[in-house]
Amino acid sequence: MGFSFTVKHASQENRGRIGLLETFHSRIETPVFMPVGTQGTVKAMTVDDLRAIGFQLILGNTYHLYLRPGLDIVSEAGGLRRFANWPESLLTDSGGFQVFSLAKLNKVTEQGVNFRSHIDGSSHLFTPERVMEIEMGLGADIAMAFDICLPYPSNFQVAKEAMERTHRWAERCLKAHHRPDQVVFGIVQGVTYRELREESARTLASLGFPGYGIGGLSVGEPKPLMYEMLDYTVPLLPEEKPRYLMGVGSPDALWEGVARGIDMFDCVFPTRIARNGTALTSLGRVIVRDARYARDFSPLDPNCQCKTCTEYTRAYLRHLFKAGEILGAHLVTYHNLYFLKQVMEEIKLGLRTGTFEERKAEFFARCAN
Amino acid sequence: MGFSFTVKHASQENRGRIGLLETFHSRIETPVFMPVGTQGTVKAMTVDDLRAIGFQLILGNTYHLYLRPGLDIVSEAGGLRRFANWPESLLTDSGGFQVFSLAKLNKVTEQGVNFRSHIDGSSHLFTPERVMEIEMGLGADIAMAFDICLPYPSNFQVAKEAMERTHRWAERCLKAHHRPDQVVFGIVQGVTYRELREESARTLASLGFPGYGIGGLSVGEPKPLMYEMLDYTVPLLPEEKPRYLMGVGSPDALWEGVARGIDMFDCVFPTRIARNGTALTSLGRVIVRDARYARDFSPLDPNCQCKTCTEYTRAYLRHLFKAGEILGAHLVTYHNLYFLKQVMEEIKLGLRTGTFEERKAEFFARCAN
Numbered sequence: 097m098g099f100s101f102t103v104k105h106a107s108q109e110n111r112g113r114i115g116l117l118e119t120f121h122s123r124i125e126t127p128v129f130m131p132v133g134t135q136g137t138v139k140a141m142t143v144d145d146l147r148a149i150g151f152q153l154i155l156g157n158t159y160h161l162y163l164r165p166g167l168d169i170v171s172e173a174g175g176l177r178r179f180a181n182w183p184e185s186l187l188t189d190s191g192g193f194q195v196f197s198l199a200k201l202n203k204v205t206e207q208g209v210n211f212r213s214h215i216d217g218s219s220h221l222f223t224p225e226r227v228m229e230i231e232m233g234l235g236a237d238i239a240m241a242f243d244i245c246l247p248y249p250s251n252f253q254v255a256k257e258a259m260e261r262t263h264r265w266a267e268r269c270l271k272a273h274h275r276p277d278q279v280v281f282g283i284v285q286g287v288t289y290r291e292l293r294e295e296s297a298r299t300l301a302s303l304g305f306p307g308y309g310i311g312g313l314s315v316g317e318p319k320p321l322m323y324e325m326l327d328y329t330v331p332l333l334p335e336e337k338p339r340y341l342m343g344v345g346s347p348d349a350l351w352e353g354v355a356r357g358i359d360m361f362d363c364v365f366p367t368r369i370a371r372n373g374t375a376l377t378s379l380g381r382v383i384v385r386d387a388r389y390a391r392d393f394s395p396l397d398p399n400c401q402c403k404t405c406t407e408y409t410r411a412y413l414r415h416l417f418k419a420g421e422i423l424g425a426h427l428v429t430y431h432n433l434y435f436l437k438q439v440m441e442e443i444k445l446g447l448r449t450g451t452f453e454e455r456k457a458e459f460f461a462r463c464a465n
Numbered sequence: 466m467g468f469s470f471t472v473k474h475a476s477q478e479n480r481g482r483i484g485l486l487e488t489f490h491s492r493i494e495t496p497v498f499m500p501v502g503t504q505g506t507v508k509a510m511t512v513d514d515l516r517a518i519g520f521q522l523i524l525g526n527t528y529h530l531y532l533r534p535g536l537d538i539v540s541e542a543g544g545l546r547r548f549a550n551w552p553e554s555l556l557t558d559s560g561g562f563q564v565f566s567l568a569k570l571n572k573v574t575e576q577g578v579n580f581r582s583h584i585d586g587s588s589h590l591f592t593p594e595r596v597m598e599i600e601m602g603l604g605a606d607i608a609m610a611f612d613i614c615l616p617y618p619s620n621f622q623v624a625k626e627a628m629e630r631t632h633r634w635a636e637r638c639l640k641a642h643h644r645p646d647q648v649v650f651g652i653v654q655g656v657t658y659r660e661l662r663e664e665s666a667r668t669l670a671s672l673g674f675p676g677y678g679i680g681g682l683s684v685g686e687p688k689p690l691m692y693e694m695l696d697y698t699v700p701l702l703p704e705e706k707p708r709y710l711m712g713v714g715s716p717d718a719l720w721e722g723v724a725r726g727i728d729m730f731d732c733v734f735p736t737r738i739a740r741n742g743t744a745l746t747s748l749g750r751v752i753v754r755d756a757r758y759a760r761d762f763s764p765l766d767p768n769c770q771c772k773t774c775t776e777y778t779r780a781y782l783r784h785l786f787k788a789g790e791i792l793g794a795h796l797v798t799y800h801n802l803y804f805l806k807q808v809m810e811e812i813k814l815g816l817r818t819g820t821f822e823e824r825k826a827e828f829f830a831r832c833a834n
Contacts, residue, residue: 135784135785135788135790136781136784136785136788136790137785137790137792139790139791139792140791140792141792142792142795142796143776144772160788164784164787164788165759165780165783165784165787165788169759169760169780169784172760172762173762173778173780173781179778179780179781179784180781181776181777181781390534390538391538391541393541393542403513407512407550408550409542409548411534411538411542411548412505412542412548412549412550414534415504415505415533415534415538415548416504416505416506418533418534419504419505419529419533419534421504421505421506421508422508422509422791422794422795423506423508423509423510423511425791426511426791426795
């Protein structure tokens, strides 16, 4: 299999579309939510669980895997898919977000970013060329270009310079990349400045990437502002290429993002809150530890068909969390990922049948997640 | 289904036997190892995992479940099997071990044991009658009688008095128990005194329990001394009743116990060391975190067919443990339980074909666990 993307159906109601993303290992219907496997595993899930829910594309974090277990080990294993026994498709981010958010003492020059590991303080240099080398070694189907991800808010001039550098780095990534069974996506930046977002989209579009990430959002700005940025950006990206809104994955944002033409999403949010005992349900969030569920022998989500909801009760889940049992984290993670998958199915049904806005309104009224 | 035990085959080589244990929910071939689900879940495992390995009988801890989530909640759920979605058979211990080992400030009188919860310091009284009430509420197939479990070493007079009290409590348990779909096993005590062990076995045998636990062993005494106690005890217990060596489950002890006529075992050992990153394998123990496995892309146990060994490498498992990922605990727990199940299959094959001693010698030579 090669890599391709085809728009199969475009909504009449909004910019939403249904597409077929063919990677080197799977045929994936879009819009799609990608669970995050930061350290080579989607936390508290097995590969069988992910496949049972129907996921065909997950994300690995270059920054984390580069530091631990290290590129050499993952390469020697035959890449991350083989290392982690994941037979479907994989996307790796570039570490651009993590070197700014997690690493210590990062220093940016035109060459790249010097940073210290958050694990052991060791010193490292990420350049566009080095990151491409690492991502080629990890061997995902889709590698993200190395970018500069600024915090919100950021000064206009700083944002402009970082964006311009991100564009130069995008070109260097394209030049350095040479793995035939992997594609590179460019990343649009520009913080929350319309002018910069538009320029970034145009510039990257002109570079002819096979797909585009929209980065630097969901970093603390108000959600309406994030959606506004999508309104400016998406129309300037090529119709026939997939668009990936990076780091976004709350149910409401899936609806809003798809309506604005987004095809791919990822976020640690559903798995992270799950380990904390918070479930996303069709009736809103459920804080599993809450004393009100001590004797609640009903399912976590009465409208859900996942194994957690068909086999276990809220009272049992609450007990597991109170007792600190790993099974609790597993069962709620399973549910949250299953729930997001179902939300996306509902979204696609809306797109397909011209009932998107209606279904969206119903969803927001019912489960103000 | 009712409750019965039938010896199907007796070894010519030793006291070992193959039996059929019918409970109210399963038909179980013995000798059998029971995974421990202390707080209503075998740690890091799902019910589906346990069934996939082939377990039909697991253990729940009365002390823990009584304290959290509490008897009322488990009863209201319809018992522990329903609460935890476990469709097969269940055994509950009596808390006799935990009130002495875990609880604070326990005080023993003829009536029972006063203790403070290790969770919140609250004060509780366990009497034989109260424990039967709790175990009836938990609703396992097999409930263990409430006993006094002394440390090793213990003074002879103290051991004798505790044993005599345990016998009186055993009678009180039988009298108080009245759940038709549950049986009560008596527990032999006597620390490491031959005279006491023999007296305890004879006394309990005369009370006509449908099965017998051998308790108060594996509490720090040398293993040969534990085996010696079995040599004294087992011949005095009725042939036609199952014998359960409580709290024992290392691979070597399974061989030694079965050879001495033990039919049932339980232990947290295989699951506890798994969460710590230690695997039981056909070639001895593997400390998964060990740096020597960083680039070892071979299975955890080359002779094992479990999902962990067929799908993942030592290098990946090591990475999971180094990175603190839950999946590591799950995969090694799965393997250790699968391994113990296979050891028991090998033991039964030895019993069946008159090759027990030969297989045992081969096992000990290969994997000095």
